[in-house]
Amino acid sequence: MYSINFYLWFTRMRATLHQLKIFQHVASLMSYSAAADKLNLTQPAVSIQVKQLESNLGIPLFEKIGKQVFLTSAGKEFNTFCMDIFTRIDNMDMKLSAMKGKLEGDFHLSAVTSAEYFTPHLLGAFHKRYPNLNLHLDVVNRSQIIQRLKDNEDDLVIMGLVPENLPLTRHPIIDNPIIIVANPAHPLARKKNIPLLELLKYDFIFRENGSGTRKALEDFLLSQQLKLTPSMILGSSETIKQAVMADLGISALSRHSVTLELATNSLVELDIWGFPLIRRWYLVHHKTKCLSPAAQTFIDFILYEKEAVASLCNRLLET
Secondary structure (H helix, E strand, O other), X not given: OHHHHHHHHHHOOOOOHHHHHHHHHHHHHOOHHHHHHHHOOOHHHHXXXXXXXXXXXXXXXXXXXXXXXXXXXXXXXXXXXXXHHHHHXXXXXXXXXXXXXXXXXXXXXXXXXXXXXXHHHHHHHHHHHOOOEEEEEEEEOHHHHHHHHXXXXXXXXXXXXXXXXXXXXXEEEEEEEEEEEEOOOOOOOOOOOEOHHXXXXXXXXXXXXXXXXXXXXXHHHHHOOOOOOOOEEEOOHHHHHHHHHOOOOEEEEEHHHXXXXXXXXXXXXXXXXXXXXXXXXXXXXXXXXOOOHHHHHHHHXXXXXXXXXXXXXXXXXXX
């Protein structure tokens, strides 16, 4: 209900884009003074503009409880409206630049931590084609990626295990082999055809809850009616690599994340039954998302130049 009224109100020119931008900054920072600092305005100027918006709408957008500022229900809806307006403006700017023969503007991509080893290289190849784009990359874990999808924070995301309970479109990129790694001096390092049950005898390092690699491992073990109790839980692939190299245990990691360590014999891949687990990475967005020209061009780059993308990733695995 609010959305329809907001659009009618806006089309009657009862607000300026400047006022919407001020509101959006206050809504993002939940502080009039912080928004004023960000916009290089005085706090009274910011307050006046917000009050003018509320007066025109005839409904409060913020409420103050103690010293804390909160969005009202209408304010939350209006914030969504503002994000939609500015996204459309950005997309129009990008489309106009594309019509002039240049693709310009901002492109926001987020990726799960296990994909951080190849994603910058994909962006690098993409940037060579479209050097006028401003590229933004955030690397987070799977649970944070899911939240970012729900909040519509990015143009696209790269992840492995795509949640089935959200209306998402997925485009396959490359395989993600998950392997078991160990210190070269580990008792299992030189063995072949190791039964899965052997894993229960040794210290095993897990990623944190919310990690896609951990979920893939646990799902596989559950399918084999096995449960591993972690000896240690660490928050990143890099930290786990260091712990395994220090012989604190064995762990499951994406092969993409340990190419250098395997090549230099700092780590070894164990020959465990059922491994590697072959998963895939996907380029993901909401089914109803209005894709920016940059996002659509990146999807086309991935889908229609699969050989170049596969070659790039294979080179990284061989590094």
